[in-house]
Amino acid sequence: MSEPIDFYFDFASPYGYFASHKIDDLAARAGRAVNWRPFLLGAAFKLSGMQPLVNQAEIRAWYFPHDWQRIARRQKRPFKLAEGFPHAAVAPSRLFYWLRDKHPDKARDFAKRIYQAYFGEGRDVLTSADAAVAEAVALGVNRDEAVAALNDPAIKERLKTEVDAALSRRVFGSPTFIVDGELFWGHDRMADVEEWLKSGGW
Amino acid sequence: MAGDPILFHFDFSSPYAYFAARHVEQVLAKHREIAWRPFMLGKAFRATGMAPLTQQPLRGTYAAHDWQRLARRDGFTFVLRDDFPYTALVASRAFYWLESLDVLLAKRFSLTVFDAYFVRGRDMAAAEAVADEAAALGVDRDALLTAVRDERWKQRLKDATDQAVGKGVFGAPTIEVDGELFWGSDRLTMVDEWLTKGGW
Numbered sequence: 001m002s003e004p005i006d007f008y009f010d011f012a013s014p015y016g017y018f019a020s021h022k023i024d025d026l027a028a029r030a031g032r033a034v035n036w037r038p039f040l041l042g043a044a045f046k047l048s049g050m051q052p053l054v055n056q057a058e059i060r061a062w063y064f065p066h067d068w069q070r071i072a073r074r075q076k077r078p079f080k081l082a083e084g085f086p087h088a089a090v091a092p093s094r095l096f097y098w099l100r101d102k103h104p105d106k107a108r109d110f111a112k113r114i115y116q117a118y119f120g121e122g123r124d125v126l127t128s129a130d131a132a133v134a135e136a137v138a139l140g141v142n143r144d145e146a147v148a149a150l151n152d153p154a155i156k157e158r159l160k161t162e163v164d165a166a167l168s169r170r171v172f173g174s175p176t177f178i179v180d181g182e183l184f185w186g187h188d189r190m191a192d193v194e195e196w197l198k199s200g201g202w
Numbered sequence: 203m204a205g206d207p208i209l210f211h212f213d214f215s216s217p218y219a220y221f222a223a224r225h226v227e228q229v230l231a232k233h234r235e236i237a238w239r240p241f242m243l244g245k246a247f248r249a250t251g252m253a254p255l256t257q258q259p260l261r262g263t264y265a266a267h268d269w270q271r272l273a274r275r276d277g278f279t280f281v282l283r284d285d286f287p288y289t290a291l292v293a294s295r296a297f298y299w300l301e302s303l304d305v306l307l308a309k310r311f312s313l314t315v316f317d318a319y320f321v322r323g324r325d326m327a328a329a330e331a332v333a334d335e336a337a338a339l340g341v342d343r344d345a346l347l348t349a350v351r352d353e354r355w356k357q358r359l360k361d362a363t364d365q366a367v368g369k370g371v372f373g374a375p376t377i378e379v380d381g382e383l384f385w386g387s388d389r390l391t392m393v394d395e396w397l398t399k400g401g402w
Contacts, residue, residue: 170260
C-alpha cells in the first residue's frame with residue numbers, strides 16, 4: 001500500500017496556511033492520503049538557530065509579509081496577520097491531536113478552521129484556549145470535553161511526542177512534506193512533491 | 203518585447219543561483235530581455251547576520267541534500283567543494299567587463315564559471331582559473347586579467363551589489379520584474395505567471 005503524505009505545519013506559519021489549501025487536492029491527484037501533523041516551530045528553532053521570519057534582520061524581514069500578501073492574492077484567499085504575530089500554537093495543536101484520536105473525522109476541519117481564523121481573519125486563536133476550543137465546538141465537539149482535553153497531562157505529552165518525532169525526522173520548517181521517506185521543505189516545493197509522487201522520485 | 207528588462211540577481215557561489223541560471227532564459231526570455239546581475243552575496247549576509255547555509259544546523263544538511271536532488275533531476279552530479287562558499291570577486295568583475303563587450307558571451311561565461319565550480323569541482327577563486335574558463339570561450343586571457351584589476355569593473359561590481367541590496371535583495375537568486383522581487387530558484391514558475399498575467 002502507498003504511504004500517506006506527512007504534512008508538517010505550524011498553525012502560526014503563513015506558508016503552512018497556504019499549503020493547507022492545496023495539500024489535499026495534491027494528495028488526491030496522486031492517490032495518496034495525507035497525515036496532517038501540526039508541530040511547534042519554536043522547538044525546531046532551538047535546533048536550527050532560526051527565528052520567526054518577521055523577527056529577522058530588516059533586510060530580509062520586509063520581504064515575507066509582502067510575499068504572503070502576494071501569494072494570498074494569487075490564491076484568492078484572505079490574509080491578515082494577527083496583532084502580536086507570530087503566536088505559539090500550543091492549544092490548537094494539542095486539541096488537534098486529541099481530535100485525531102477521539103473524533104478523527106473532525107480533526108482536519110478543525111485545523112482548517114484554526115488557519116482560517118488566524119490568517120483569514122487575523123484572530124488569535126492560538127494562545128487563547130477559549131478561542132481554540134470555540135473552533136472545535138463550532139464543529140459539534142462538546143465544550144467540556146475539549147476543555148478537559150486541553151488540561152489533560154496525557155494530551156500535553158501527546159503533543160510533545162509528536163513534536164519530538166517531527167524533529168527526529170529532521171523537520172525544521174513549516175510546511176514540510178515527507179513522501180516515501182523523502183523530505184521537501186517549503187510551500188514553494190509542492191510542485192516537486194507532486195512530481196516525486198507521480199514519477200516515483202529521481 | 204515591452205517593458206524593462208528582467209533583472210536576474212545572483213552570486214557565483216550560490217548553488218540555488220546556479221540552478222536558476224540553468225533555466226532562467228528558457229523560462230522567462232519569451233517575456234522580456236533578462237539582464238544578469240552578479241552581486242556579492244556576502245555583503246547581504248553580513249547585513250542579515252546569517253551564516254552561509256551549509257554552516258547552519260539542520261538547514262545546512264537539508265540544503266546539501268536538496269542540491270544533489272535538484273542536480274539529479276537536471277541530469278548532473280552536484281559537487282560541493284570544501285572551500286564553499288567562495289568569494290567570486292574575480293568572476294563577477296569579469297562578467298561586467300564581458301557584458302560591456304557582448305551580453306550573450308557574458309551569460310555563457312557565467313554558466314561556464316558555475317559549471318566549473320559546481321560540476322567540475324574547480325577552484326574558481328583565483329583569477330587564473332577564471333581566465334582559463336573564459337579562454338575556452340575565446341576570450342583573451344590577458345585582457346580578462348587586466349580587466350579584473352581595472353578600477354572601472356571593481357566599481358561596477360560594487361555598484362551592482364549596492365543597487366541590489368538597496369532595492370531589498372537579500373539572497374540569491376532574486377528575480378526582479380518592474381521592481382517586484384522574487385527570491386528563490388523555485389520561483390521561476392511564479393515569475394513566468396506574473397509576466398503572463400501582468401501581475402496580480
